Amino acid sequence: MIRFRVDFCLLALCSASLTQCSAEPSSSSSGVSKADAPNGDASKSATITEYRVEADYHTRKTPPLGAGEFELVTLSTLPETVTGGDVLVGLRGLDDADEVTVTRNGTDVTAAFAHMGRGEARGLVTGLELGDTQLVATARGPAGVRRAALTVKNHPVTGPVLSGPHQTPFICQTEAAGLGAPLDTNCSVQTRYEWYYRTALTQRYIKLSDPFAAYPADVMKTVTSTGKVVPFVVRLESATINRGITRIAVLDDPHARGPGAAFDAGTWNHRVYYAYGASCGTGYHQGTNGTAEVLGGLGDLLGVGQRLAKGDVVVHSTLSSFGVHCNPLVSIETAMMVKEHVSESYGLIDAMVGSGVSGGALQQFNAINNAPGLLSAALPGATFADILSTAMTVGDCGLLIHYYNGRGWYWDPLKRALVEGHNLLSGTPLNSICQSWVTTFLPVLDAKNGCDGSVPKELRYDPVTNPHGARCTLQDANVNLFGRDPKTGFARRPLDNMGVQYGLDAFNHFVISAAEFLDLNRNIGGYDIDGNYVPTRMKMDPEVEAMTYRIGGVVGHGAMAETPVMDLAPYLDLIPLANIHEAVRPFTVRARLRKYTGQDESHSIWRGIAVQPDAYPTMETWFPALRDLPYGADRVAAIAASKPAAAGDRCVISTLGGRLELPNVLFGPLGLALPILPGLPLLNITVPLKIDIPEDFDSGLGACSTLLPVTRTPRMVAGMPMTDDVIRCQLKPLDRADYKGFMTDAQFAELQSIFPDGVCDYAKPAAGAVDKSLLWPSIGGATLHEPTELKYWVGRSRPVP
Incomplete structure (x- = not known):
């Protein structure tokens, strides 16, 4: 020995x-x-x-x-x-x-x-x-x-590690999160532990005043993934890691071990379910969370309660929520630090599975592309590929809506929809995807008004009264990545529309005239560095695009194919505001995988109505086979070889994911509800009335392809390929053969004057693209x-x- x-x-x-x-x-x-x-x-x-x-x-x-x-x-x-x-x-x-x-x-x-x-x-x-x-x-x-x-x-446990110097100012919100006043300027708190039990009567969680005493009679029991039947009692750790408020929940049985025995995570199955937060914000504050993010309960569509019931550790951090900040390196850094803490305090992790929608999906693709091994599998929903390609759509929609507002009488709904890449169901004034983008996220380009309400107004930038205040923009949240303009000291911005021919597809399909096409592109304009409309187009600094592609800011050039993904794609195109999650987004991810890795077996799409609890049972038959691959094995090939048939592309339409938690009733024949006595295991009942069938989305002939049409984005109908990965295009001279609509010689000459340097050549890669982006990129800790x-x-x- x-x-x-x-x-x-x-x-x-x-x-x-x-x-x-x-x-x-x-x-x-x-x-x-x-x-x-x-x-x-x-x-x-x-x-x-x-x-x-x-x-x-x-x-x-x-x-x-x-x-x-x-x-x-x-x-x-x-x-x-x-x-x-x-x-x-x-x-x-x-x-x-x-x-x-x-x-x-x-x-x-x-x-x-x-x-x-x-x-x-x-x-x-x-x-x-x-x-x-x-x-x-x-x-x-x-x-x-x-x-x-x-x-x-x-x-330091307060960071930074690889994302560069901390953003300042930074507003602490530990009191709003119920954790008391911060202990320092990094918003730290003393780590605390609390215990909750889940009652069989209402499914709610109730805090235990004395976790070592006998549990109440209505405590539920659950069966873990290892077959243990245990009380549904949860230990909740609340701490600050990388300045974010971190909640970590896991099953525990403090009464059984007694107050004299140390916590040993004995019920833990050595899996982590990492719940990423949604949206996209500009930072300057800590953010808040509570027990619901890791305990779940009624309306828990991410299924954190179900994963707790199975014995997973469930994690949420405010700095793993893009609604607090939209910085891809801070997201990687935070998840990495939390994973380290769990490994050292709970035990070695067999698998960490990402979960989350919208901004939570962004973070999962960011993680698997740029930080291989951070996640073992990903379950994104309402997908976007990355921040910067999504920001293109925000800017384009803002400029188009501004243009229409000056010429509304001339641009009918059909013309608008096709210039935006949408249709009459998703482009009308009553349900305009572009208008939804303007309402929800155009403010992140506004240096004066893009901050969260928790950031005091006196700290915010104002060009007249506070020119040195906190600038509330996407680029300022990422100033470490983009650098500063030496002329102004402001963060450089990753937006560019030079050479973009808005409405090109609509013109080539005879929906808009040459005069309309010319007027649109002559007057589309751009935004200045403060987010104000200006008549000139936006031009990106070469330094910004070079850095962006090098560190994987546009995903696809990294390790994205090395992690299995089940992409849950709810059809939201017809729901105002939620319709920003266009149905096309998962297909941009797939197009990038095909372009850069020559395969798409690592990526499944479930379209319709499906949530993470639907997909997890299938995913957990996929990723465990990858754990013990020999050194040097072809991981991408192994992902394809181990992919279960059930993990293929599917059309899934069900009721809230087709899964309900029913711990205190059992449905019998003819809908008879029979009560279950408190203390019986949690039951996961699958609703049988749903559509769940394989579908070949390339054919366009399946149920979801037929019933749920996929539209495109303004940049795609201006010539961008489905990869949607060119944030600044290379230019080419205008070629008369590229225009199918009727255009006189004089109009073509005018078009040349609108684009004196040429138009986008989407047959070429992005101006700053790289063959391979850095894996586990670091731009420094306290020093860049x-x-x-x-x-x-x-x-x-x-x-x-």
């Missing part, structure tokens, strides 16, 4: 000669790095030379160990993204006869480690100071004395730096003479 011992001779042995502790890295192992200093920084000399290999982001697996080798790996997070002063560390490949010593910057921490079997040991290393710390493991055994070293970088790709480094052992 592996033995752990304190070794006080370690430093003396190593410090005698640095070369005694080093050897050339093996040339047979791919992804091997020799680091003479942490992170390659020669100004911070390491005590011991590190030999590192790259682990797979998804599985933490590495190239095979050589004879007598072992390795040191961070299990709770990447070595460069450690937070809060502790990290869960694993040792792999040990011999049962080894005696092992582990140090933290020379201080012995061996006592933290325990033998886990199969040549593995695990321990939570605490006491990490901010910045770099070198961990060293020494094994003495039949293979001789070997040593593995790895430098980890610790960051050039974008870098974080690797999952693992320390490998070398013999010590």
Whole structure:
């Protein structure tokens, strides 16, 4: 059995000669790095030379160990993204006869480690100071004395880690969330724990004043995914992580273990259900949440209550809600830090499944494209692919509505609808998708009025009274990504409509005349940096598009195909305001997968009316097969091979997802409702009256394709392909052959004068596109730096003479 011992001779042995502790890295192992200093920084000399290999982001697996080798790996997070002063560390490949010593910057921490079997040991290393710390493991055994070293970088639990300096000002909202006054300027609170039980009488959650006392008689019971029948009692942790209010819920049985025993997450099934929040805001505040986000209850369409009942940990953070901020790196950073906390406080995670709609869908695609391994599977609903391609539609719709308002008498509903890419059901004044975009999200372009109401007016920007105030725009929420205009000091903006021929498809289909086409494009205009309409078009700085594609701001160029996705696509085109979730959006994701990965098997679309609880039982037959893939396996091929038939494209129309929780009644013959005594397990009853059939959406012949037409966006009917991924186009000279409608020579000459530099050439990639975006991109913590790709480094052992 592996033995752990304190070794006080370690430093003396190593410090005698640095070369005694080093050897050339093996040339047979791919992804091997020799680091003479942490992170390659020669100004911070390491005590011991590190030999590192790259682990797979998804599985933490590495190239095979050589004879007598072992390795040191961070299990709770990447070595460069450690937070809060502790990290869960694993040792792999040990011999049962080894005696092992582990140090933290020379201080012995061996006592933290325990033998886990199969040549593995695990321990939570605490006491990490901010910045770099070198961990060293020494094994003495039949293979001789070997040593593995790895430098980890610790960051504050308040962040930042990889998203750059915090946004300021930042309004604390812990009191509004029921957590009391903040303890510091980072809006921290003391972590608190509460217990709730779910009553069989009303399905509601009731707080337990004494969780260790006998439970009330009406407490429900539930059957977990591992087959345990337990009381439906939930432990709720409320904390602040990365300045966000974080709620973590999991089944617990405090009465059974008693007040003297520590919480051990014994009922947890080692899965995490991560509930992302919706919408898109400009930040400057902490946001609020409560118990409902992680406990669920009546009207729980995301199914968090059902996942709790099955034994999942359920998580929600206010900074995993795009309605608070719309920053893709802050979203990744927050989920990463929360996942690290769960791994270190609850246990290692087998799978973390994303869930959420609208802005919650944005975050899931952002995560799987840019931070592979963060999520094991994704269940987005009311999909958008990414912030910036969606922002194109917001800007385009705002400009079109402004144009119509000056010429409303001339532009009938059919013309408007086809210029917008819509139809008479989704483009009329009574149900205009473009008007809904203007109402809901055009304010995020308004520097003066785009802030959440919690941000005091005296702190907000005003061009006259407060020119240095907080600018309430999308680009200012992402200033670390886009940089600042040196002339104004304001954040650069990722909007461009140079060369865009609005209404091109409508003109080529003879719906609008050449005169109308010319007038529209001559007068469409743009928005200035404060969000005010101006008659000139918008031009994006090259620096913005270069950064955007490099860090995966337009998803598709990263790892999106490496995670299974079941895309739940409710048909909302006919519901005012909700209709911004156009039916076309999941198909833009699919088009990008086909374009950049040559496949779409990793992405399923369920159209109609379906919610996450409908899809989860199918998804959980898919992603577990990917957990133990060997190092170097073709993950995308494995996703296709393991995809269950039920996870294919489907047309699903049901009642609120076709699933009801009925813990206290059982429906018998002829609808007779029979009461169930309190204490019986929670029942998930599937409503049988629904449509749930496979559909080939490419054919356009299925039930959903026929009944639920898919429209397009203003930019698509201006020539953008279905990928919807060109935020600034390359230009080409005008070609008369591109115009099918009638146009005189004089009108064509006028069109050339409107577009003196040319029009969009959508046959070419976006002006700033890259072949591959960075994976796990970092632009710095408290200090900005050039974008870098974080690797999952693992320390490998070398013999010590």
